[in-house]
Amino acid sequence: MSDYIRRLDQPTDSQRQLITPEGVDLRLNLGSAGHRASAFLIDAAIIIGIMIGLTLACVLAAFSLEAAAKALGVSWTGGDAIGQFVILLWLLGFFLLRNGWFLGFELGPRAATPGKRIVGLQVAMRNGGRLSADALIARNAMREIEVFLPLTFLLYNTGANVDGWIVLLGLLWSGIFALFPLFNRDRLRVGDLVAGTFVVLAPRRRLATELTQRRSALAPAFAFSPDQLDVYGVKELQVLEDVLRRNALGAQRIVAERIRGKIGWTPRPGESDGDFLDAYYAALRTRLESRLLLGKRRRDKHDVA
Amino acid sequence: MTSESFQAELKSARFRREREADWRRLEGLLKRLETQPVSKLSDDDLIALPVLYRATLSALSVARETTLDRALLDYLEGLCTRAYFVVYGARPRLSRRLARFFASDWPAAARALWRETAIAGLLFALGAGLAVWLYGRDPDWFYAFIPGGLAEGRDPSATTEALRKVLYDGGHHDLLAIFATFLFTHNAQIAIFAFALGFAFGAPTALLMVTNGCSLGALLALYAAHGLGFQLGGWLAIHGVTEIFATCLAGAAGFHIGWTLAFPGAQTRPQAMAAAGRRAAILMAGVVLMLAVAGALEGIGRQLITNDLARYGVALTSAVAWGYYLYVPRRRRDAKGRV
Numbered sequence: 001m002s003d004y005i006r007r008l009d010q011p012t013d014s015q016r017q018l019i020t021p022e023g024v025d026l027r028l029n030l031g032s033a034g035h036r037a038s039a040f041l042i043d044a045a046i047i048i049g050i051m052i053g054l055t056l057a058c059v060l061a062a063f064s065l066e067a068a069a070k071a072l073g074v075s076w077t078g079g080d081a082i083g084q085f086v087i088l089l090w091l092l093g094f095f096l097l098r099n100g101w102f103l104g105f106e107l108g109p110r111a112a113t114p115g116k117r118i119v120g121l122q123v124a125m126r127n128g129g130r131l132s133a134d135a136l137i138a139r140n141a142m143r144e145i146e147v148f149l150p151l152t153f154l155l156y157n158t159g160a161n162v163d164g165w166i167v168l169l170g171l172l173w174s175g176i177f178a179l180f181p182l183f184n185r186d187r188l189r190v191g192d193l194v195a196g197t198f199v200v201l202a203p204r205r206r207l208a209t210e211l212t213q214r215r216s217a218l219a220p221a222f223a224f225s226p227d228q229l230d231v232y233g234v235k236e237l238q239v240l241e242d243v244l245r246r247n248a249l250g251a252q253r254i255v256a257e258r259i260r261g262k263i264g265w266t267p268r269p270g271e272s273d274g275d276f277l278d279a280y281y282a283a284l285r286t287r288l289e290s291r292l293l294l295g296k297r298r299r300d301k302h303d304v305a
Numbered sequence: 306m307t308s309e310s311f312q313a314e315l316k317s318a319r320f321r322r323e324r325e326a327d328w329r330r331l332e333g334l335l336k337r338l339e340t341q342p343v344s345k346l347s348d349d350d351l352i353a354l355p356v357l358y359r360a361t362l363s364a365l366s367v368a369r370e371t372t373l374d375r376a377l378l379d380y381l382e383g384l385c386t387r388a389y390f391v392v393y394g395a396r397p398r399l400s401r402r403l404a405r406f407f408a409s410d411w412p413a414a415a416r417a418l419w420r421e422t423a424i425a426g427l428l429f430a431l432g433a434g435l436a437v438w439l440y441g442r443d444p445d446w447f448y449a450f451i452p453g454g455l456a457e458g459r460d461p462s463a464t465t466e467a468l469r470k471v472l473y474d475g476g477h478h479d480l481l482a483i484f485a486t487f488l489f490t491h492n493a494q495i496a497i498f499a500f501a502l503g504f505a506f507g508a509p510t511a512l513l514m515v516t517n518g519c520s521l522g523a524l525l526a527l528y529a530a531h532g533l534g535f536q537l538g539g540w541l542a543i544h545g546v547t548e549i550f551a552t553c554l555a556g557a558a559g560f561h562i563g564w565t566l567a568f569p570g571a572q573t574r575p576q577a578m579a580a581a582g583r584r585a586a587i588l589m590a591g592v593v594l595m596l597a598v599a600g601a602l603e604g605i606g607r608q609l610i611t612n613d614l615a616r617y618g619v620a621l622t623s624a625v626a627w628g629y630y631l632y633v634p635r636r637r638r639d640a641k642g643r644v
Contacts, residue, residue, distance in 0.1 A: 021393070022359060024366050026386050088483055095490035099497065109339045111390065122390075126575070130394040133402060134410075135579070138586035144494075144501035177504070190504055194562055195586070196579025205383045207328065208376040212315050238375045245376060285373055286315055292371060293316070 016186070016200070018128050029201040031121045033181050036189070036199060040147075042115030047097045054093065058086045102140045107133060112202070122202040126186070135195040142191035150174040211244055212282040221268065222279035228263040229287040235300035237288060240281050244274075252277055317372035324364050328384060331357040335387050343395070358388040406590065414587040415631040418557045421564070425514050425556030429549065432518020433525065440526035450516075450523035459524070465531040472533070472540045473611045485604025492548060493596045496555035500589050503559020506567050510559035517552060521545075539616035544603035546624045551595035558585035558592070595627070 014030045031039075062082040069075070105113040111131055112122040123139070125131055153170040181187045192198055232240075243251050256273035259265070259280060267276070288298060314322075334354055337346065346354075365381040372378065396402070415422070439446040444461040451460075459471055495513075502509040521541070528537035562581050569577035602619065610616055 018389075020362065020385075020389055022362055024362050024385070026389060027382060028386065084480070084483055088486055091483070091486045091490050095494065098494075109391070111394075124390065126579070128393075130396060132396070132583065134583040134586040134590075136586075137590055138582035141497050141586065141589060142501050142504065144498045145504060148498070149502075173505075193575065193578050194504065194582030196575070196582065200386075202386065203383060205376075205380045207325065207332075207380050210318050210321060210374070210377075212318050234373055237373055241375055282315070285317075288373055289315065289317055289371065292373065 013185070016198075018124075020128075028124070030187050031119070031199040031201055033187055035119050035121055035201070036181060036187065039113070039115040039119040039121055042118055043101065043113050046114060047101055050097065051090070051094060054089055055086055058082055058089065099140065102143070103133075103136050106131070106136050106140070110202075116199070120201055120203040121199050123197050124200050126192075126196050126198050131197070135197055139191040139195035139197055142189070142194055145174065145177045146180070146190055147178065150178045208245060211241065211278065212285060214278050214282075216272075216275040216278040221271075222276065222283070224263070224265075224280065224283045226287070228265070229284050231263055231301065232284060233298040233300040233303050234288060237281070237284050240277065240284070244277055244281060249273075317368070317374065317377075320364075320367070320371065321374075321377060324360070327357055327360055328364070328381070331361055331388060332384060335384075335391055338391055354388075355392055358385075358392050361385055361388060406587070410587050411591040412631050412635075414584050415554065415591070416634075417584060418554075418561050418588060419632075421557035421560040422553055424560060425510075425553040428511055428514035428556070429518040429521075429553060432515035433522030434518075435515075436519040436522025437526045437529075440523060440530075444527075444530070447523050447527055450519040459527065461527060461530075465533065468528060468531055468533055469536070472536050481605045481608055484608075485600045488604050489597050489600030492551075492600065493593050496552060496592050496596060497589065499552070499555045500559045500562075500585065500592075503556075503561070503563040503585075504566065505563065507560045507563030510556050510563065514553070514556045521549075536613055539613040539620070540607065542620035543607050543610065543616040544599045546620045547595055547602060547627065548599035550624075550627055551592045551599060554588055554595070555592045558588045561585045598623075 014032065016028045016030060018026045018028050020026060065082075102113055105116075106123050110117060110122060111124065116122060123131060123136070125135065150171060153167055153174055156167050156170070177190050180193075181189045186192075186198055188198060240255065243255050252273045256276050260267060260276070265276075291298065330353070334346070334350055334357070337350075343351070361381065362385050365378075365385050368374075368378055368381055397405075436446070436450050439449075447461050459468060499510050499513045502513065524541075525534065525537060528534055562578065562585050565577050565581035566574070572580070602623070606619065607616070610619065
């Protein structure tokens with residue numbers, strides 16, 4: 001399966017080819033460095049939140065039990081036990097969360113931590129194969145030098161007996177690992193390189209409405225001549241689609257005026273911008289798609305072929 | 306173009322209308338598979354899944370050539386990608402994966418990395434030897450290898466009696482669980498760190514191996530100078546055999562990725578790295594388990610067992626067990642478990 005991914009000249013630099021065994025290219029989009037960083041920060045915040053929450057719960061339990069014991073006049077010595085439990089919680093809990101949070105969630109069916117899900121990312125093998133536990137262990141063990149090593153050097157600075165220059169050198173050195181994703185085209189972090197994985201966008205999209213089936217798009221009042229439809233290409237059509245789907249009235253007015261001016265359309269009395277755009281979109285798409293069936297894809301308005 | 310021609314339903318819109326139900330069913334199946342195990346799916350759904358996936362995939366490639374509806378294309382691309390990872394990314398059950406890990410993967414990884422393990426062991430021994438030799442020349446070297454905080458009074462100025470007391474002090478029995486947990490998490494984190502540092506061409510990992518050896522050597526030299534070498538040996542070996550073995554394996558895993566990064570061999574560097582990383586990761590999973598055992602032996606076993614010979618007995622047993630498990634080849638069993 002290792003040859004399913006090949007770099008090709010793709011429209012965007014962040015798109016990667018993944019050809020399924022059925023021979024269809026899925027065109028995966030890489031997660032950007034910004035996506036990755038925000039996903040990690042969300043996860044880190046959740047982990048710290050969990051630790052603080054659990055600790056507070058233990059402390060509260062200790063206090064309320066002690067108060068209850070006092071009220072009942074019973075001597076209570078469970079405070080030490082709860083104190084020990086908190087220590088144990090921090091030792092084991094932080095260890096498990098630090099090493100297991102990412103591993104556990106990425107092993108799951110969505111191959112993404114909560115942070116990645118919120119941002120819309122998932123982990124995948126670069127060769128399109130199945131994500132294995134060993135790859136994910138390798139991927140996440142490397143976080144030690146990507147995150148915790150630079151952090152260690154940062155915190156060292158407060159210690160008095162370490163030479164500042166050595167700390168600075170260490171910070172620069174470990175910064176190479178932390179900023180690794182910025183230095184390669186596939187946005188791989190050290191862990192991705194070691195595990196053979198990468199992180200791709202996996203947005204959940206709902207099936208949007210078919211714009212050409214709206215009632216206004218079918219209204220017989222609008223009849224455009226071929227000349228009026230040959231003004232634009234696919235790119236403009238999709239910009240128009242975007243405007244219609246976002247349903248922003250201000251933008252629709254501006255766009256409708258622009259199109260009317262360009263194709264020389266005189267609005268009838270009572271004609272709304274939305275209805276006009278719906279009808280023009282349907283007509284333009286019909287025109288461009290019927291030419292597409294004949295093998296002619298008009299990319300944009302400058303494409304006169 | 307007349308008004309009638311676009312009042313009729315668009316070809317691409319009809320294409321979508323006829324297939325939409327299939328896509329929605331696939332979407333529903335995927336959503337269910339994300340929250341519940343495959344076994345919860347009915348037979349009908351299970352059979353339908355790959356069929357729906359292929360139908361949707363072919364719809365995607367048709368749509369790319371015939372429709373200009375960006376939202377539809379985006380939807381189909383997303384749906385096909387999700388379905389692809391479900392259909393081709395299915396993983397065996399956890400129990401089977403664990404069984405395979407213990408039965409073959411872990412020992413196989415340890416055997417494959419025997420050279421790296423030997424190098425890590427040699428570096429550790431080198432560190433220990435160096436510390437013993439330097440201690441012999443000047444006991445003050447002890448402070449260079451074991452910082453004051455860790456020594457807890459065990460330094461060249463301590464009396465023999467004080468040194469002996471550390472070896473047989475049972476500690477607080479009610480804190481044993483915390484002590485064992487602390488030892489385990491601390492050691493495991495350092496082992497994972499040593500592995501990850503291997504990425505820097507193995508150099509920091511080598512340094513860690515030597516310095517770890519130095520601490521051991523310094524302690525040995527100190528106790529030997531007081532005639533307590535044998536007793537300290539038992540105190541250390543009861544968990545040390547497991548712990549030092551695990552440390553060497555972690556170092557070996559680090560060396561493996563560092564070496565592969567520098568010399569990827571016949572494969573491309575990313576390919577070689579991916580293979581090496583996964584092999585090393587299997588070994589690291591084993592290392593963490595070994596350190597959990599070592600933590601229990603050190604935190605609980607050593608506090609309860611205060612007889613030197615019994616301590617040596619545990620050490621010997623663990624050495625033989627790990628060695629046999631990891632390095633003695635076993636005959637392959639077929640699927641039914643026959644040899």
